Amino acid sequence: MSDEHEESPRLDVPVGMFEDIEDLKAQIASLTALVKTRTEREAEEPGKDSTETEATAGGEADDEEGGYPPFILLLDSPEYDDELRALIEWVEGVLVPGYLAEPSADAKWCHLWFEHTVAVARLHAAWLAWQELTDPASCGYTGPSVWHRDHLDPALRELRGSSGPFAGCTKGEHRIEHRLPGLVPSAWTHSED
Incomplete structure (x- = not known):
């Protein structure tokens, strides 16, 4: 047999493919x-249907699909x-001491962040992802890396950027009105005409 017909493995794998594979492994594990x-x-309660089982396991019926927590703004x-x-x-307890250095002109932070609806929404989304992706049983060892790359870094860029919700807040001064426009229709609330 000649070695000419044997193919050698391809070494020109696209950049990012290994990260994609690790993401898929984490999703499969989850x-x-x-x-x-x-x-x-x-299996614990074979006589009940799945909705009854979920309701009794959680203490009350979950409205959200799959028992996941709903988005905070809802x-x-x-x-x-x-x-x-x-x-x-x-x-x-986790984010401020671990990830947020002293605020600066380029990286704002408001100590009253919970009064900024946009900040609450973004931080809640990052927190939900953190809860899922820091569980090694469901996400393996790559979960925290995925959380940093896909959730924390983009959220902090948006929050602390020059056009983010803290743009008008300076050290020692909190301003929320600067981000609230006059009358803008909202998909979150419906008013009766």
Whole structure:
């Protein structure tokens, strides 16, 4: 046999392909863990249908699909207040001390960030992703890297940038009105005419 017919492995793999493969592995691990959890839950109570099982396992019925927490801006009080309190604990306990250096003209931060709706929305989204992607059982070892790349870095760029929600806030001065336009229709609220 001649070696001419044997193909050598291709070494010109596109940049980013390995990250994509690791992302896929993390997603598969997450889905596998979800299927296992649901299968175990159904096995514990075989006589109940899946919606009844989910309702009793969580204490009350979850309106959201799959039992995932809803986006914070879709919540009403007291659920919004509870979710905001938990978000504040995470931001002030993990994000601020670990990731946010002293604010500057190029990287703003408002100590009253929770009064900026845009900041609450972006930070809540980053927090939800952090909860999922820092669990090694579902995301393996690449979850935190994916969280930094896909969630934290873009969120902080938007929040701390020159046109972000803190653009009018300076050290020692909090201004929220600078970001609130007059009358703009909102998809979040519907007013009766």
